[in-house]
Amino acid sequence: MKIWVYAEAEGDAPTTATLEMVTKARECGTVEAVFVGSNAAAIAPALGEYGVAKVFAVDAGKCLSGIIGAAAIAGLVEAEAPDLILFAQSYDGRDAIARLSVKLDRTVLTNGVGLSVEGDAITVRGAIFGGNTLVDTKFDGPAPALAAIRPKSFVAEAGGAAAGEIVNVDTPDAGRASEAQVLETIVEPREGPKLEEATIVVSGGRGIGAAENYEPLVDELAKLLKGASGASRAIVDAGWVPYSKQVGQTGKTVKPKLYIALGISGATQHMVGMKGSDNILAINKDAEAPIFSVADLGIVGDVHKVVPKLIEAL
Amino acid sequence: MNVVVCVKQIPDPAVPGQLDTDHTLKREGKLILDESDSYGVEMALQLVDKAGGGEVTLISMAPNAEVSGLRTALAMGAAKAILVSDDVLSGADSLTTAKVLAKCVERAGDIDLVLTATESTDGYTGTIPAQVAELLGWPSLTFAKEVHLEEGTAKIQRQTEAGYDVVQANLPAVVSVTAGVVEPRYPSFKGIMAAKSKPVDQVSTSDLGLDAAALAANQSITSVTAAPAREAGEKLEDDGTAFEKVVEFLDGLKVI
Ligand SMILES: Cc1cc2nc3c(=O)[nH]c(=O)nc-3n(C[C@H](O)[C@H](O)[C@H](O)COP(=O)(O)OP(=O)(O)OC[C@H]3O[C@@H](n4cnc5c(N)ncnc54)[C@H](O)[C@@H]3O)c2cc1C
Ligand SMILES: Nc1ncnc2c1ncn2[C@@H]1O[C@H](COP(=O)(O)O)[C@@H](O)[C@H]1O
Numbered sequence: 001m002k003i004w005v006y007a008e009a010e011g012d013a014p015t016t017a018t019l020e021m022v023t024k025a026r027e028c029g030t031v032e033a034v035f036v037g038s039n040a041a042a043i044a045p046a047l048g049e050y051g052v053a054k055v056f057a058v059d060a061g062k063c064l065s066g067i068i069g070a071a072a073i074a075g076l077v078e079a080e081a082p083d084l085i086l087f088a089q090s091y092d093g094r095d096a097i098a099r100l101s102v103k104l105d106r107t108v109l110t111n112g113v114g115l116s117v118e119g120d121a122i123t124v125r126g127a128i129f130g131g132n133t134l135v136d137t138k139f140d141g142p143a144p145a146l147a148a149i150r151p152k153s154f155v156a157e158a159g160g161a162a163a164g165e166i167v168n169v170d171t172p173d174a175g176r177a178s179e180a181q182v183l184e185t186i187v188e189p190r191e192g193p194k195l196e197e198a199t200i201v202v203s204g205g206r207g208i209g210a211a212e213n214y215e216p217l218v219d220e221l222a223k224l225l226k227g228a229s230g231a232s233r234a235i236v237d238a239g240w241v242p243y244s245k246q247v248g249q250t251g252k253t254v255k256p257k258l259y260i261a262l263g264i265s266g267a268t269q270h271m272v273g274m275k276g277s278d279n280i281l282a283i284n285k286d287a288e289a290p291i292f293s294v295a296d297l298g299i300v301g302d303v304h305k306v307v308p309k310l311i312e313a314l
Numbered sequence: 315m316n317v318v319v320c321v322k323q324i325p326d327p328a329v330p331g332q333l334d335t336d337h338t339l340k341r342e343g344k345l346i347l348d349e350s351d352s353y354g355v356e357m358a359l360q361l362v363d364k365a366g367g368g369e370v371t372l373i374s375m376a377p378n379a380e381v382s383g384l385r386t387a388l389a390m391g392a393a394k395a396i397l398v399s400d401d402v403l404s405g406a407d408s409l410t411t412a413k414v415l416a417k418c419v420e421r422a423g424d425i426d427l428v429l430t431a432t433e434s435t436d437g438y439t440g441t442i443p444a445q446v447a448e449l450l451g452w453p454s455l456t457f458a459k460e461v462h463l464e465e466g467t468a469k470i471q472r473q474t475e476a477g478y479d480v481v482q483a484n485l486p487a488v489v490s491v492t493a494g495v496v497e498p499r500y501p502s503f504k505g506i507m508a509a510k511s512k513p514v515d516q517v518s519t520s521d522l523g524l525d526a527a528a529l530a531a532n533q534s535i536t537s538v539t540a541a542p543a544r545e546a547g548e549k550l551e552d553d554g555t556a557f558e559k560v561v562e563f564l565d566g567l568k569v570i
Pocket of ligand 1: 246
């Protein structure tokens with residue numbers, strides 16, 4: 001089984017989601033990667049440490065990367081014959097898998113949280129209904145199978161050291177699609193650890209009452225615990241905090257050692273993004289809030305009373 | 315400026331979802347406009363308004379000739395709709411859906427822009443926007459949290475992990491918009507009345523020139539199981555001292 005991973009980078013390092021997929025793929029067969037960007041030389045050694053034998057590198061210039069990635073892969077599959085191509089369920093990963101599915105006329109399985117390979121059979125596990133139901137789906141069509149995997153579905157571990165040899169691929173002609181050009185990249189400042197990588201995540205929901213309460217309640221507690229602050233979609237949509245803080249189905253999946261939910265009701269779409277945390281603490285004034293059904297410690301109380309006292313005590 | 319908006323009609327998300335015996339999502343009862351698509355409808359109305367002319371056409375694929383969600387979007391101000399309802403589409407995968415929607419865009423005529431949501435509430439594959447663009451041979455600008463049109467181009471702020479990118483493409487193009495990009499209007503009473511007589515062009519896959527045999531999805535569900543449930547732990551009422559209990563809990567986890 002030859003598995004390709006659509007590698008993405010943050011700066012000069014592969015993203016954690018990329019390494020998670022490589023780690024899993026290594027269990028199932030030989031692993032090669034496709035990388036779109038100008039810094040393959042910086043990325044390839046790290047991929048090699050995780051067992052990637054070859055890195056097909058394509059430079060997209062200013063074009064939106066997924067568009068070039070899909071065109072490049074479409075040009076390579078016949079000669080290289082991968083059996084399965086894994087993409088992260090990320091912004092660029094989704095662009096790439098979507099366009100490739102049309103080019104190859106293949107179905108796609110998305111939002112994967114598990115993968116199994118038995119002989120030639122490739123099965124992807126998905127989670128629906130807020131993660132309460134697991135659905136296994138098998139590819140029936142010709143290779144390559146295309147799947148998008150949610151970050152945090154597997155644990156990244158170095159191993160299976162391989163060459164990480166770079167194979168440069170000419171930038172393909174993507175037709176009118178390549179008119180999508182990135183003019184500027186804006187990085188929003190962030191303090192403390194990344195949300196997906198923090199040991200502790202403190203999230204706030206509509207129950208914190210107002211935008212101006214986020215900093216003194218949520219950010220402050222996160223800072224004291226050396227964690228990252230997150231949010232429910234309700235307060236992201238309300239414009240209280242940026243989207244990058246959203247936890248849940250349409251936001252990030254987090255699996256910290258401790259997740260603290262302040263004034264969050266526990267909608268299925270929120271829980272699917274945090275239910276895998278080792279420990280969960282919830283503070284909510286409604287004793288019936290669904291979040292308590294997953295909390296190791298649940299405090300039925302007012303965040304404006306409990307949290308300031310807690311901050312004081314720490 | 316003629317804009318097409320893809321609008322999905324879905325079962326009420328407040329009602330717990332169920333799977334049918336064939337493992338597809340149950341889609342019985344009345345369908346409603348996916349809230350995620352209300353942002354696209356609002357954005358389209360504003361863009362057409364700003365351009366000073368043109369109209370908004372809705373396209374939707376839904377079972378049982380369902381129109382209630384479309385009527386909501388028509389009541390917001392869209393001019394007309396194309397609805398594809400065809401039994402062969404039951405359980406369609408995202409690529410099949412995209413093939414149908416791309417044909418609808420062609421049927422809609424001379425179009426400058428196609429808007430979609432970044433992902434649907436009930437399917438959330440998030441692949442359909444770029445699939446439709448690829449089928450049409452157009453550029454796609456995905457995950458837009460701001461959209462501006464100027465001189466035959468679309469310029470968006472594209473959501474990224476670290477912030478956003480400013481991305482531009484020539485029209486016609488497909489743009490997918492995130493929730494919250496604009497504040498969707500509530501349909502007025504006048505709008506609701508007007509929507510009742512707005513044209514809905516109902517078509518089948520053969521009307522669109524699609525071959526049913528080419529629409530088969532190459533995937534099959536092998537098992538459906540319940541995920542292991544997480545046990546609830548201790549729950550206590552705050553009497554003014556609950557913070558002490560929290561400190562104890564944090565201490566036990568060795569995080570302080
Ligand atoms: C397609 C789709 C995708 C979605 N994706 C996401 C997602 O990725 N992430 C996400 O979070 N949501 C998502 N949602 C939205 C989700 O359904 C909920 O609407 C949202 O999570 C609710 O946010 P909340 O808990 O902050 O607000 P609410 O549900 O309004 O809950 C507020 C809670 O605060 C409590 N409260 C009020 N005052 C106080 C107080 N003083 N002290 C303590 N507690 C108090 C209340 O009892 C209540 O339980 C999605 C929805 C859809 C349809
Ligand atoms: N059946 C449908 N009819 C119309 N538009 C759809 C349909 N399915 C998906 N879309 C559009 O494509 C977007 C992404 O859908 P999905 O790929 O299912 O997450 C949706 O938010 C809609 O804008």
